[in-house]
Amino acid sequence: MAKIQVGVIGGGICDNKTEMIAEEIGREVAIRGMVLVCGGLGGVMEACARGAKRQGGNTIGILPGNGREDANRYIDYQIVTNMGHARNAIVVASSDVLIAVGGEYGTLSEIALALKMGKPVVAIECKWVVDGIIRSDDPVEAVDLALNAIV
Numbered sequence: 001m002a003k004i005q006v007g008v009i010g011g012g013i014c015d016n017k018t019e020m021i022a023e024e025i026g027r028e029v030a031i032r033g034m035v036l037v038c039g040g041l042g043g044v045m046e047a048c049a050r051g052a053k054r055q056g057g058n059t060i061g062i063l064p065g066n067g068r069e070d071a072n073r074y075i076d077y078q079i080v081t082n083m084g085h086a087r088n089a090i091v092v093a094s095s096d097v098l099i100a101v102g103g104e105y106g107t108l109s110e111i112a113l114a115l116k117m118g119k120p121v122v123a124i125e126c127k128w129v130v131d132g133i134i135r136s137d138d139p140v141e142a143v144d145l146a147l148n149a150i151v
Helices: 016-031 044-054 084-093 105-116 139-150
Strands: 005-010 035-038 059-063 077-080 097-101 121-124 134-136
Touching (some): 005 016, 005 044, 005 084, 005 105, 016 139, 035 044, 059 084, 084 105, 097 139, 121 139
Parallel strands (some): 005 035, 005 097, 035 059, 059 077, 097 121, 121 134
16 A cells, blocks of 8 residues: 655745744654655755655655756655756645645745645745645644544
8 A cells, every 4th residue: 555645835944933844743753654755855845855864764856857866865765857847747746635834926836736636735924825725824734634534
């Protein structure tokens, strides 16, 4: 049986609070035996991957450029797309559920794609108000809500 793949989406640059939330989400994903999918770069992506790796989890980075070396050091599997922001569709399509942590327009595009594809989205510290997303104020609860949305 395939493992659940949780996409964690958010900005490539983030503040300390957002970074801590993303790292805790990554830990929770790994603790529950799920695979973390992200954009593979810095900010929220690096923080959630770091959290997952520190718990022995598996991480997949869907990279916008054309080199595996662009991935942050916590990514186990680098998927090189050479697609720029269009790679957001691959992040979403490769995830069973998504958790948005903060984020800007790239995150908003991933939220929209997820909802269009019928994938549940949980948002924490996210400024985007979009019908259909599930809100949370706690990283552990966010992972619980994500898991419950697909089970």
